[in-house]
Amino acid sequence: MGERVSLGAAGQRLGVSGGDIRRAGYAKVTAGRLEAWEHEPPAWLRKARARKRRPGPRRVEVSCCVCGTVREVRPSLVQDCTHLVCGPCSSGKRPKVPSRPGMILVRTFDVAGYFDGYVHRIATAGERASVHRAAALARAAFLNAAGEPES
Numbered sequence: 001m002g003e004r005v006s007l008g009a010a011g012q013r014l015g016v017s018g019g020d021i022r023r024a025g026y027a028k029v030t031a032g033r034l035e036a037w038e039h040e041p042p043a044w045l046r047k048a049r050a051r052k053r054r055p056g057p058r059r060v061e062v063s064c065c066v067c068g069t070v071r072e073v074r075p076s077l078v079q080d081c082t083h084l085v086c087g088p089c090s091s092g093k094r095p096k097v098p099s100r101p102g103m104i105l106v107r108t109f110d111v112a113g114y115f116d117g118y119v120h121r122i123a124t125a126g127e128r129a130s131v132h133r134a135a136a137l138a139r140a141a142f143l144n145a146a147g148e149p150e151s
């Protein structure tokens with residue numbers, strides 16, 4: 001019996017995540033059970049706590065968004081990127097990312113050794129102006145070229 005405690009709140013009190021509790025097979029937690037766990041941590045709880053404390057650089061799996069090649073990298077290297085493209089794929093190709101008005105793709109070379117990183121984000125005002133300038137220049141060049149045969 002006893003008061004129900006949400007998995008998230010229970011996890012917070014135990015120093016683990018709510019997912020850890022769910023994975024241990026509990027869909028709900030009562031205050032009484034929580035107290036018992038705090039008193040005498042079961043094996044899954046000790047393991048989950050140890051996992052959280054494990055030192056050393058964490059590695060995350062990232063994949064090339066063109067060909068899907070997977071590599072393990074340090075998360076800090078790629079945390080700013082929304083898309084990664086591997087070396088072989090990035091020669092000449094741009095990642096296929098959803099394009100929306102005002103969005104630009106910023107490329108960073110060699111973010112994690114094997115990958116080029118891309119950040120897909122809303123352009124700042126300054127960037128937007130330079131894109132417009134570039135577009136205007138391209139249009140002018142095109143019009144000049146088109147007009148040439150007649151002149």
Ligand SMILES: [Zn+2]
Nearest residue numbers: 064067086089
């Ligand atoms: Zn690739």
